[in-house]
Amino acid sequence: MTKQLFCLFSLTLGCVVLQTNLSADEFSVQHLRRVSIAEAHQAVAVDESSFYAISNRTIARYDKQSAKRLVRWDAPAKSGIQHLNSGVVVSQRLYCANSNWPAKPLKNTIEIFGAETLKHLESKPFSETQGAINWIDRHQGAWWIVFAFYGEGEVRRTKLVRFDDDWKETGMWTFPESVVQRFLPNSNSGGAFGPGGRLFVTGHDHAELYVLDVSANDSELEHVATVPAPIAGQGIAWDHDDPGTLLGIIRARQEVVFMRWLTTP
Numbered sequence: 001m002t003k004q005l006f007c008l009f010s011l012t013l014g015c016v017v018l019q020t021n022l023s024a025d026e027f028s029v030q031h032l033r034r035v036s037i038a039e040a041h042q043a044v045a046v047d048e049s050s051f052y053a054i055s056n057r058t059i060a061r062y063d064k065q066s067a068k069r070l071v072r073w074d075a076p077a078k079s080g081i082q083h084l085n086s087g088v089v090v091s092q093r094l095y096c097a098n099s100n101w102p103a104k105p106l107k108n109t110i111e112i113f114g115a116e117t118l119k120h121l122e123s124k125p126f127s128e129t130q131g132a133i134n135w136i137d138r139h140q141g142a143w144w145i146v147f148a149f150y151g152e153g154e155v156r157r158t159k160l161v162r163f164d165d166d167w168k169e170t171g172m173w174t175f176p177e178s179v180v181q182r183f184l185p186n187s188n189s190g191g192a193f194g195p196g197g198r199l200f201v202t203g204h205d206h207a208e209l210y211v212l213d214v215s216a217n218d219s220e221l222e223h224v225a226t227v228p229a230p231i232a233g234q235g236i237a238w239d240h241d242d243p244g245t246l247l248g249i250i251r252a253r254q255e256v257v258f259m260r261w262l263t264t265p
Contacts, residue, residue, distance in 0.1 A: 027211070029229045030260040032245070035067040037256045040249040043135070043190060043235020044256050045087035045094060047115060051247060052094060053256060054084050054235065059096070059118055067256075073118035080123070081111055086135035086190055086235035089115050097145065101132035108133040108147070124167065131157065135235060139193040142170065146201075148187040155180055155187050160199075160214075160221065171216075175201075176223045179210045190235035195244060195261055198224065202248070204233045231257050 039053035039060040046052070050070065053060045057075035062068060075081040082103075087096040094113040099106060110124040110133075126133065131147030138144070142162050149157040158180075162171035175188065179201070186204035194200050199212040199221065209229045213222040231248035239245040246259045 026264045027225055027227050028262040028264070029209070029227055029246075030262060031230045032258040032260055034230075034250075034255045034257045035062075036254055037062065037067070037249075038254055039072070040254045040256050041251055042084055042249075043086040044237050044247045044249050045089055045096075045235075046237045046239045046247050047089040048241040050115070051237075051256060052087055052089070052115075053249075054087050054096065056083050057081055059084065059087070059094070059113065061115075061118060062256075071116075071118050073113065073120070079120075080107070080109070083132075084111065085133065088137050088192070088237065090138045092116065093121070094118070095136050095138075097133045097136045099132040099134075105129045106132055110136060110145075131159065134187070134189060135191045137192050140197075141165075143167070144191075144193070146188050146191055148189075150187045151185060155183055158183070158187050160191075173214060173219055173221050175212075175221055178223045178226075179212070179221075182206060182208065182210065182226070189233050190248075192236055192238050194238045194246065195263065200236065200238075200246075202231070202233045202236055206233055207231060208233075209236075229259060231259075 037053045039055045039058050041055035043054040050061045051064050060072040061070045082100045085097045087094050092115045094115045096111045098109045098111045106129045108126040112121045131149050134146045134148040136145050144162055146160050149155055160173045164170050183203045189202050189204045191201035201210045209227045211224040232250045234249050236248045244261050248257050
């Protein structure tokens with residue numbers, strides 16, 4: 001059951017979420033810094049030394065400390081890359097979710113780049129055409145991907161799918177109604193596994209993170225908390241080289257935001 005939450009939010013001091021269940025954790029998001037980034041339109045990815053701003057057909061790598069742009073990649077006109085939605089860096093490769101949404105029939109791919117050079121290396125097509133691929137993450141030796149559906153009549157079909165290294169499906173979960181209601185009128189936009197092995201997801205617009213647990217015995221994700229955050233939906237990324245640091249974007253301002261996730265027992 002989703003817990004009722006009482007939220008106190010401050011852009012400079014962070015935000016605290018107090019839950020009526022006294023045994024539950026208290027969560028806080030501390031705003032660290034923000035930088036103006038032209039390509040901050042869909043998502044952000046991060047590795048040890050760089051962050052990657054992702055737009056529909058453009059990716060740019062920036063130095064994580066100075067925010068100096070190091071390299072930029074633009075999709076060739078006939079590449080089939082139309083709507084990059086998110087990215088994750090794994091073993092010096094940047095994996096990006098891509099679809100042709102809102103065209104029909106849908107075409108979904110994972111586009112793979114060399115993280116340092118942004119050279120396009122390969123494309124992994126999916127047969128799934130019943131939902132737009134919105135984000136990808138690597139967790140517990142598996143790939144996790146969300147296929148999103150939009151609008152009141154379809155959003156509940158949005159699903160999280162787990163794949164093995166051969167891209168065979170090994171699990172599938174739907175989102176709880178309490179989170180779906182916050183997705184509307186759009187859908188799930190970003191997601192990444194973070195502290196405690198929990199899944200953190202966003203909608204398209206709200207300044208919120210939805211904290212979820214993935215159960216091996218249940219086909220529906222468990223809604224743990226809704227936490228205000230100084231972002232505006234879209235793709236997010238945990239900095240695994242700086243545990244507890246989360247990156248997100250504010251599309252309207254073309255900003256990448258650095259945050260710190262805190263928990264108090």
